[in-house]
Amino acid sequence: xxxxxxxxxxxxxxxxxxxxxxxxxxxxxxxxxxxxxxxxxxxxxxxxxxxxxxxxxxxxxxxxxxxxxxxxxxxxxxxxxxxxxxxxxxxxxxxxxxxxxxxxxxxxxxxxxxxxxxxxxxxxxxxxxxxxxxxxxxxxxxxxxxxxxxxxxxxxxxxxxxxxxxxxxxxxxxxxxxxxxxxxxxxxxxxxxxxxxxxxxxxxxxxxxxxxxxxxxxxxxxxxxxxxxxxxxxxxxxxxxxxxxxxxxxxxxxxxxxxxxxxxxxxxxxxxxxxxxxxxxxxxxxxxxxx
Numbered sequence: 094x095x096x097x098x099x100x101x102x103x104x105x106x107x108x109x110x111x112x113x114x115x116x117x118x119x120x121x122x123x124x125x126x127x128x129x130x131x132x133x134x135x136x137x138x139x140x141x142x143x144x145x146x147x148x149x150x151x152x153x154x155x156x157x158x159x160x161x162x163x164x165x166x167x168x169x170x171x172x173x174x175x176x177x178x179x180x181x182x183x184x185x186x187x188x189x190x191x192x193x194x195x196x197x198x199x200x201x202x203x204x205x206x207x208x209x210x211x212x213x214x215x216x217x218x219x220x221x222x223x224x225x226x227x228x229x230x231x232x233x234x235x236x237x238x239x240x241x242x243x244x245x246x247x248x249x250x251x252x253x254x255x256x257x258x259x260x261x262x263x264x265x266x267x268x269x270x271x272x273x274x275x276x277x278x279x280x281x282x283x284x285x286x287x288x289x290x291x292x293x294x295x296x297x298x299x300x301x302x303x304x305x306x307x308x309x310x311x312x313x314x315x316x317x318x319x320x321x322x323x324x325x326x327x328x329x330x331x332x333x334x335x336x337x338x339x340x341x342x343x344x345x346x347x348x349x350x351x352x353x354x355x356x357x358x359x360x361x362x363x364x365x366x367x368x369x370x371x372x373x374x375x376x377x378x379x380x381x382x383x384x
Contacts, residue, residue: 099137102127103148106141110148111190115141115197115206142205145198149213152189156182160220169227172272178224179268215299218242229279236282239290244275293318297372307376313340319373323366332357340377347381354378 105127109118120141124134138144160178167174186192198206221244222237233240248271255262282288296318307315316337325333332353339350354374361367 099147100151102129102134102137103144103151106144107148107189107194110145110197111193115145115194115203116201142203142209145206146209149209152185152191153213153216156185159185172228175224175228176265176269176272179221179272180265183264183268218245219299221245225275225279229276233279233283235292236279236288238295239282239288240275240279242290243278244271247271247274291322291369293322293369294372297376307380309340309345309380312377312380313337315373315376316340319366319369322369326360326364329357329360332360336377345381345384350377351381 102123106118106123109122109126113122118141120131120134123141123144124131127134138147159181163178163181164174195210198210201207218238218241221241225237225240226234248268251267251271254260255267293315297315316333320333336350336353336357339346339353354377358367358370358374361370
């Protein structure tokens with residue numbers, strides 16, 4: 094958590110980023126507005142990107158504190174507590190004009206900042222998924238992440254429609270209603286045993302967002318996850334075996350692996366697992382390019 098003076102500078106920077114846009118706000122403007130020296134700014138933050146990272150971390154800290162305060166002494170299964178937590182954090186995000194900040198960042202050419210936005214969203218998604226498990230029980234864990242994604246999708250477009258039509262609504266009632274829809278969806282997932290996402294997709298998302306780059310070991314683990322989810326045909330199996338063999342070598346023969354990735358992905362054309370094979374080949378390609 095930031096100290097009080099650093100927090101004040103970060104709050105001033107946040108307002109400037111929102112009002113002027115991230116790219117159009119200079120460090121000198123932050124320094125002038127905060128009435129600090131350049132040395133003080135760089136003592137707090139190494140760059141504007143670092144400043145944004147700390148701002149988002151600070152917002153998450155505030156959100157965490159408020160969530161805990163709401164939940165202390167209450168039953169984890171209490172659905173009303175979850176609704177109150179979501180409502181409170183949505184109001185906090187509105188106060189911080191987080192949506193505007195994200196729009197500014199996502200319209201920039203700053204890949205590192207875009208990743209920070211993704212990290213923030215995935216962290217929020219993980220919290221929501223875990224709270225759904227608290228409320229509905231451990232047996233829904235395998236459906237909780239997909240249900241969370243569906244919830245946020247419904248919320249985003251419902252808010253868009255309500256706002257553009259100037260409709261009056263209660264945020265609490267909106268959240269309660271959407272949560273009831275999600276509960277029905279989870280029951281249907283349990284009944285059918287079907288989901289759009291699987292563990293492979295979810296693990297890849299979390300790994301790619303939380304880490305800058307997969308390790309060699311993680312790539313091999315990802316390969317085995319892919320293999321465990323799909324019954325490979327002979328041509329797919331042959332290519333897969335060679336790719337994994339090469340990934341396990343030290344050093345990896347990059348040219349060999351790179352030449353195998355396209356035919357491996359092509360072997361999934363029109364067949365189950367193509368999207369997951371794409372994720373895997375992208376991860377391998379990125380690793381090879383970076384090492």
